[in-house]
Amino acid sequence: MTExxxxxxxxxxxxxxxxxxxxxxxxNKIKGIKESDITDKDNDTQGKLLLTFGVLxxxxxxxxxxxxxxxxxxxxxxxxxxxxxxxxxxxxxxxIVVFLITQPILFYFSYKYRGRKDRTxxxxxxxDKLEVVWTAVPAVVLTVLIIYGLQTWSNIMDRxxxxxxxxxxxxxQQFNWTxxxxxxxxxxxxxxxxxxxxxNLVGVVSESSYTQxxxxxxxxIAKTKLQISEELNANKRVKKEARLAKMEAKKNTLTSxxxxxxxxxxxxxxxxxxxxxxxxxxxxxxQLKFRSQDVIHSAYLPHFRVQMNCVPGMNTxxxxxxxLTTEEMRVETGNxxxxxxxxxxxxxxxxHYNMQLKVIVESExxxxxxxxxxxxxxxxxx
Amino acid sequence: MSEHGHHExxxxxxxxxxxDHKMIAKQFLLTGMTMGVIAMLMSVLxxxxxxxxxxxxxxxxxxxxxxxKGGVMDPNMYLALVTIHGTLMxxxxxxxxxxxxxxxLLIPLQIGxxxxxxxxxxxxxxxxxxxxxxxxxxxxxxxTGPASGGWTIYPPLSALPQAMPGSGLGMTLWLVSMxxxxxxxLLGGLNYVVTILNLRTKGLSMTRLPLTMWAFFxxxxxxxxxxxxxxxxxxxxxxxxxxxxxxxxxxIMIQGEVLSNVGGSPIxxxxxxxxxxxxxxxxxxxxxxxxxxxxxxxxxxxxxFGYRAMVGSIIGIAFxxxxxxxxxxxxTGMSPFLGSVFTFTTLLIAIxxxxxxxxxxxxxxxxxxxxxxxxxxxxxxxxxxxxxxLTGIILGDSALDINVHDTYFVVGHFHIVMGLSAIFGMLAGxxxxxxxxYGRMMNKKLGYAHFWxxxxxxxxxxxxxxxxxxxxxxxxxxxxxxxxxxxxxxDINQIVTFCAxxxxxxxxxxxxxxxxxxxxxxxAVQNPWKSNTLEWTxxxxxxxxxWPGEIPSVYRWPYDYSKPGAxxxxxPQNVPLKExxxxx
Numbered sequence: 009m010t011e012x013x014x015x016x017x018x019x020x021x022x023x024x025x026x027x028x029x030x031x032x033x034x035x036n037k038i039k040g041i042k043e044s045d046i047t048d049k050d051n052d053t054q055g056k057l058l059l060t061f062g063v064l065x066x067x068x069x070x071x072x073x074x075x076x077x078x079x080x081x082x083x084x085x086x087x088x089x090x091x092x093x094x095x096x097x098x099x100x101x102x103x104i105v106v107f108l109i110t111q112p113i114l115f116y117f118s119y120k121y122r123g124r125k126d127r128t129x130x131x132x133x134x135x136d137k138l139e140v141v142w143t144a145v146p147a148v149v150l151t152v153l154i155i156y157g158l159q160t161w162s163n164i165m166d167r168x169x170x171x172x173x174x175x176x177x178x179x180x181q182q183f184n185w186t187x188x189x190x191x192x193x194x195x196x197x198x199x200x201x202x203x204x205x206x207x208n209l210v211g212v213v214s215e216s217s218y219t220q221x222x223x224x225x226x227x228x229i230a231k232t233k234l235q236i237s238e239e240l241n242a243n244k245r246v247k248k249e250a251r252l253a254k255m256e257a258k259k260n261t262l263t264s265x266x267x268x269x270x271x272x273x274x275x276x277x278x279x280x281x282x283x284x285x286x287x288x289x290x291x292x293x294x295q296l297k298f299r300s301q302d303v304i305h306s307a308y309l310p311h312f313r314v315q316m317n318c319v320p321g322m323n324t325x326x327x328x329x330x331x332l333t334t335e336e337m338r339v340e341t342g343n344x345x346x347x348x349x350x351x352x353x354x355x356x357x358x359x360h361y362n363m364q365l366k367v368i369v370e371s372e373x374x375x376x377x378x379x380x381x382x383x384x385x386x387x388x389x390x
Numbered sequence: 391m392s393e394h395g396h397h398e399x400x401x402x403x404x405x406x407x408x409x410d411h412k413m414i415a416k417q418f419l420l421t422g423m424t425m426g427v428i429a430m431l432m433s434v435l436x437x438x439x440x441x442x443x444x445x446x447x448x449x450x451x452x453x454x455x456x457x458x459k460g461g462v463m464d465p466n467m468y469l470a471l472v473t474i475h476g477t478l479m480x481x482x483x484x485x486x487x488x489x490x491x492x493x494x495l496l497i498p499l500q501i502g503x504x505x506x507x508x509x510x511x512x513x514x515x516x517x518x519x520x521x522x523x524x525x526x527x528x529x530x531x532x533x534t535g536p537a538s539g540g541w542t543i544y545p546p547l548s549a550l551p552q553a554m555p556g557s558g559l560g561m562t563l564w565l566v567s568m569x570x571x572x573x574x575x576l577l578g579g580l581n582y583v584v585t586i587l588n589l590r591t592k593g594l595s596m597t598r599l600p601l602t603m604w605a606f607f608x609x610x611x612x613x614x615x616x617x618x619x620x621x622x623x624x625x626x627x628x629x630x631x632x633x634x635x636x637x638x639x640x641x642i643m644i645q646g647e648v649l650s651n652v653g654g655s656p657i658x659x660x661x662x663x664x665x666x667x668x669x670x671x672x673x674x675x676x677x678x679x680x681x682x683x684x685x686x687x688x689x690x691x692x693x694x695f696g697y698r699a700m701v702g703s704i705i706g707i708a709f710x711x712x713x714x715x716x717x718x719x720x721x722t723g724m725s726p727f728l729g730s731v732f733t734f735t736t737l738l739i740a741i742x743x744x745x746x747x748x749x750x751x752x753x754x755x756x757x758x759x760x761x762x763x764x765x766x767x768x769x770x771x772x773x774x775x776x777x778x779x780l781t782g783i784i785l786g787d788s789a790l791d792i793n794v795h796d797t798y799f800v801v802g803h804f805h806i807v808m809g810l811s812a813i814f815g816m817l818a819g820x821x822x823x824x825x826x827x828y829g830r831m832m833n834k835k836l837g838y839a840h841f842w843x844x845x846x847x848x849x850x851x852x853x854x855x856x857x858x859x860x861x862x863x864x865x866x867x868x869x870x871x872x873x874x875x876x877x878x879x880x881d882i883n884q885i886v887t888f889c890a891x892x893x894x895x896x897x898x899x900x901x902x903x904x905x906x907x908x909x910x911x912x913x914a915v916q917n918p919w920k921s922n923t924l925e926w927t928x929x930x931x932x933x934x935x936x937w938p939g940e941i942p943s944v945y946r947w948p949y950d951y952s953k954p955g956a957x958x959x960x961x962p963q964n965v966p967l968k969e970x971x972x973x974x
Contacts, residue, residue: 018895018898022898022899022902023902025836025839025899025902026836026902026903026906029833029835029836032835033833033912042912043831043833043834043835043912044831044832044833044834044912044914044918046760046761046762046834050761050834051759051760051761054761054766054838055759055761057842058761058766058769061842061845061846065773065849068853069853072853072854072857073857076854076857076882079857079861079878079879079882080857080860080861081793081860081861081862089793091789092789092790092792092793095787095789095790096784096790096793099783099784099787099790100784102783103780103781103783103784106776106780107776107777107780110747110751110776111773111776111777113751114751114754114769114772114773114776115773117751117754117755117757118754118759118769121690121754121755121756121757121758121759122759122761123691123757123758123759123760123761124758127758128691128758128952128959129690129691129692129756129757129758129951129952129959130692130756130757130952131692131693131951131952131953131954132692132693132695132752132755132756133693133695133696133697133949133974134695134696134697134698134699135695135696135752138752139696139699139745139749142744142745142748143699143741143744143745146740146741146744146745147741150737150738150740150741150783153737153783153787154733154734154737157733157737157787157788157789157790158730158733158734158788158789160789161726161729161730161733161787161788161789162726162730164789164792165726165729182553182644200641201641201642201643201648202643202648204643204648211643298723301642301643301644302546302550302553302642302643302644303544303545303546303547303550303553303644304544304546304547304656306721306795306796308796308862308864310793310862310875311862313792313793314792314793315721315792315793315795315796316721316723317721317722317723319655319656319657319722319723320546320639320640320641320642320656321639321640321641321642321652321653321654321655321656322640322655322656322657322723323723324722324723325723345874347874347875349873349875351864351873352864353795353796353797353864354544354796355469355539355540355544355547355866356547356553357466357469357547357553357554358464358465358466358469358554358868359465360465360469360866360867360868361465361866361867361868361869361870361872362869362872364872364873
């Protein structure tokens, strides 16, 4: 009801404004002034308003920056993030300087050269020297920015030290994350959506998983066969036969997937660990590998300046080194409840806004201790 | 020439199935404005949701029905609103509404032609646009809701009806609507290109074209080259959705069911989409820049500064716009080397953009500025173009993009640089050419009120978003309350929402002024702004065929304002050079 009243009020207000303006119009008509003509008074008022706006605009920029600075992301908790932040401050500084030069000039000129009947504009059509200058200056500045930016980018994307990185997989699905650790061999086994089932949340292809899944299938197949032989209703029988065919097809797919997967990958899979939390050791290189089960997700770890899309049917990764543990970050931010987060940053459906993963950075000992407590794949399937 | 204007006209042939470019322009404008109002009201709804997430709002239930049971908005409806808001604004308002209106209105008038090269194709272009708009609006009313996967509709989200309700019938309608839309764009674009190349009046060489014409010309070429790629992307998506192909799908398990699709890649879709998507940004902004070039020069009573550089930068921007698309994809897992290439090309765009901004400012310098509402919006455009363009330097840098990608920083950036700038250009164009469209003037005081409320609330809405983005807040979140780290941002969100509602309300002043002036506005004179371009040599009555007698010839460029030695501070293009007078 209040909303309806608000809408009515807005409509009435607009009509009122319109009527007031109409009175002005009629008054002008009587005085013989054309409403649409821009008078010196109009130019004066609008010019002054433009200048005022320019001043307030710049002032509110400083105000907002001062007031909201503490809300921005805290210091980077990763090694490459420090480089990103440095490049960011340089670029930000630069664009703020340009902003603070051009906007005031724009609004000042608008005020300074506001029209008067007794003035004429200068006929200036071009100035080659000036134009060369303001083409060349941005070009030089941008060249510097581009070179510096590309250097930072290639350092971040550099994979030469990937050998000793801890391999961890982050797997996205509507609307949660699953994490897979590579285990002692630091080597992730193969995976396929067709192997997803039970506790095998990310579809690891392993012999133990195969044994377990086919055992379940065999049990069901036998049961269905028995049911079919006892089924008297023809319609139900057809349905059950279709179910049987589906199960047999699935078994065949699983069998062929396992038999075509290289032996060493099958072995590598057996010590993989599937969990629902992301624990990372501090000061160690981490290779986060990303996959998705259904639609595109994006794993965004703002505190580490890490973001990478998780694309179904594709493998992506990001290598970085966390430098601050959760505890250290709590001290750094002065927030006792601080937690790192991994959030989804690619629209993925209704609960996109609440697709979170707990992230904990801890000392290597704590990390190893935690990891040792988790169940490995082969044990999961027994 | 004589086929126009001499036959009996009834209501339908005059107002509905007209082939007169001026009428078609008005049809585009009114349809575009309708879509604009709908899209704007949608933004008010989702901004209200963001200001008070989770709090029941009876207005939601009143407007959205079952999508907001008990006044709590369904997250899927939130996503549908942002998706359709984006689609309508980018395509229906700022492409068809802006280019469609002003290319149609101004191309024949400013180049001295009695109509478009093909009036029929032109009408067809509008009617494809109209049908496409109707289908898009129908999709709002269906049970599973309209497309909701974001305006970029990335598969597999958009390909699988199981993924979200909006990916069902709503997405099908979206795809059909957009295919028709592209058809409309292509028909229009080809017509604009052909008309500008072939129908210029005597003496109007390309180097004497007003900058509006240059901008519309290049825009049309951009559209013709890039829109077909969107159609291919859309067609492949339709195949994946309906005929079981796997262009974009591979290894998917959704709702507990493993799909049989193998071998496709959503990244292919992203490449195809952004191959249109990025030039599209310039399809939106270039006409606005063209319009303001004209308005700023006229109302500064001064030639546009650096005409050749302005033309050069339009061409430069247009060329570069084709080789920067993957800067939307830095973190998709694309090869880092490609990331470097696209960072390089993207940041280059800052150079022609800087040239344009400096030239605008220098045009004001030593001018005799006449603050019509159109001029104010043009100055507003220069301001937003600079503000929004600068943050592009951050986003175009692949290393920096890692952490601001898809955050509110992006939302702030593109709303200012292309949303506000293009809307300001469009509003400036309406105020400036209203007399040419309706033979009457819009009210100046309402125009002033409209401008001031708009620019204050627009900056108030989009400027604070940069801070939200730097705090790590992702876009397209139904609510920011799921993560404690965003709790402190609620104040900013409320300021943003307040300004958004204020800005939306201010547009009703414009609508009132617009419709009131069509019928009751002060009658216009032939050349109310004392402008040089050819459209102001046509009679106020706006006849079919544009000029009653012979079409005027052109003897000079369009920017002879305040030329020394002239009697007045403007010399229309159709005035021959005086003896000994140099052409600028």
